[in-house]
Amino acid sequence: MALVTDAGSFRDLPAPPEESGPDGPLGWQGYDASRARAAGRTGERESVVCGTASVAGTRAVLIAFEFGFLGGSLGERTGDRLVAAYTHARAHRLPVVPLVATGGSRMQEGMLALTQLQRVARQSALTREAGLPQIAVLRDPTTGGGWATLGAGADVVLALPGAQVGFAGSRVRPPDADPAAYTAEAQVAAGSVDAVVEPAEVREVLGRWLRLLSRGTPLDGGRVVAADVPAALGAAGLPGTGWEAVRRARSPRRPRCRAYLDAYFTHRAGISGDRCGGTDTDGMLCGFGERDGRTVAYAAQTGAATRPAGYRTAARLIRLADRLGAPVLTLVDTPGAANDAEAERQGAGPAIAEVFGAVAAARVPVTTLVIGEGGSGGALALAAPGNTWATPDSYFSVIAPELAAAILKRGPGQVEATAGQLRLRPQDLVELGVVRGIVTHEGSAEGPGGAGRGGRPRP
Structure with a gap:
């Protein structure tokens, strides 16, 4: 958050109510204890922090992953927070900025964790239909379903240098896989990421993108004026033949x-x-x-x-x-x-x-x-x-x-x-x-x- 937001501008969005049985929906022994330890380490109650902030002067909804909370994994409560964040963005006509650092879906919640990706995909689709931009910043690591939804599903994708970016995390890849293929730089070369941005430049670059992509004219009744024709820069006379x-x-x-x-x-x-x-x-x-x-x-x-x-x-x-x-x-x-x-x-x-x-x-x-x-x-x-x-x-x-x-x-x-x-x-x-x-x-x-x-x- 401090890397990208203007000082003092961040405001937390209210977290949805938390409802779950002992040790989560699967009754996974020790899950509650793991969550408690993660909360103690990070000071957070879930793997994402959602709120509004200004980025170089432009207001946006930010979704920041806390990798220290169970590897930034997505569970049911994570999905609830993401849905609430996207809903707030559409209600207030704000762009969405996911700051992604995740290892994927949460093992202790099984398929209920994996299906959160469908919820995220739906929210992203609704936000696209509303004409609001989504600009992702990929941190280290960005893998699994978080990369395949919040990251790769954004309109513009920026990444920090050397960040691990790939659908397969380091523990599940083939043993002979080239690790260089799973980097931000490799994803730029493969056409999946738009640019690698140095940490000191993220606020400026992200702010520029937010300004550019937030100035459009809504198409539901609004009239978009055509771009002017550029002036000619080359030879003036017309060719004879x-x-x-x-x-x-x-x-x-x-x-x-x-x-x-x-x-x-x-x-x-x-x-x-x-x-x-x-x-x-x-x-x-x-x-x-x-x-x-x-x-x-x-x-x-x-x-x-x-x-x-x-x-x-x-x-x-x-x-x-x-x-x-x-x-x-x-x-x-x-x-x-x-x-x-x-x-x-x-x-x-x-x-x-x-x-x-x-x-x-x-x-x-x-x-x-x-x-x-x-x-x-x-x-x-x-x-x-x-x-x-x-x-x-x-x-x-x-x-x-x-x-x-x-x-x-x-x-x-x-x-x-x-x-x-x-x-x-x-x-x-x-x-x-x-x-x-x-x-x-x-x-x-x-x-x-x-x-x-x-x-x-x-x-």
């Missing part, structure tokens, strides 16, 4: 998504991982940022071929923004989806389908800017129908000109002409109605004969 458009979009001197994100946001925080075992930080950047005092979610391609984990992370981002009532900005810049054998084994098609579905189902507005290469369906998946814009140094095409020429059985000398026939230049895309307009360095968005969002009429 299709092949010139391709060359400019592929230029190593052209600004990439990091430059656009830095110029657009006051500050931002990234999510990482697809929660399915993969990451693609080389091909896709996702997260939330502050723009003119409000929160905007972003999914930005980096210019590389996007891998399946990148698409799944983007889909995760868009669905989270939709639940929280935050508008979404997508930046399109890829020669196409990764098409190597490993990408196919990782489910490239289903991953791209996830993004198409997330954009199509989003209730919040999605704004798209094509900042470089727009290569086929791997780029189109991120594009907002009816609200996609382009920079002067970009193109969007059904397929790369070289591949189009190969499919049409044309020689290398016909690639440039094929690029022209594809009508992939920004001005072609406007005339075809594929994009709404071309953005300028001043941030206006010019369409055919009129102005786009925030723009001015084109001369």
Whole structure:
């Protein structure tokens, strides 16, 4: 608690009544004595402490595990406290922050302890439906059902360095298991944790996440305003030919998504991982940022071929923004989806389908800017129908000109002409109605004969 809360801000939530027979529901001999010793050691009556507090100025419901109380295990009384904490969060429209340190379910309560995970999962689901964020901080250790519900079930998952994180605890793993796989750092690499945070930085990082994720507009009657179109950062003039458009979009001197994100946001925080075992930080950047005092979610391609984990992370981002009532900005810049054998084994098609579905189902507005290469369906998946814009140094095409020429059985000398026939230049895309307009360095968005969002009429 002291690590993350503002001084003097914590207030305990009332603990539910405790009802249990001698030695618990199973009559486990010595259980009452074990609980008494745990209470004497820790000063707590249960393995979780629940209350409200401010974290860097933002109020939240905190659930802190006391590992010294029977290994931070979950029992019936733990479940009662967790249900009460989540219920209080929804009643008062507060985010939930589990500070997890647990070995799993309590042996002395058998299946009644294990079924508390279902209660926790239900409360987490209700909180998601209410549009409230859940941000978990994983401490050492975070294992068993506590990891599989309160930890991994959160919207954003942070972890302390070196923390043991895994479904299997150290005493139940296979004897030849690599212990390095059960660490916070390994879970980041596997796409299950967003970031490892140093203890001295936890309050600041957690506070930033709470501010960003608590600013959304409730979707039950509230209207979410679309994100502004970013200003162009690269070349100003329009390309004369299709092949010139391709060359400019592929230029190593052209600004990439990091430059656009830095110029657009006051500050931002990234999510990482697809929660399915993969990451693609080389091909896709996702997260939330502050723009003119409000929160905007972003999914930005980096210019590389996007891998399946990148698409799944983007889909995760868009669905989270939709639940929280935050508008979404997508930046399109890829020669196409990764098409190597490993990408196919990782489910490239289903991953791209996830993004198409997330954009199509989003209730919040999605704004798209094509900042470089727009290569086929791997780029189109991120594009907002009816609200996609382009920079002067970009193109969007059904397929790369070289591949189009190969499919049409044309020689290398016909690639440039094929690029022209594809009508992939920004001005072609406007005339075809594929994009709404071309953005300028001043941030206006010019369409055919009129102005786009925030723009001015084109001369």
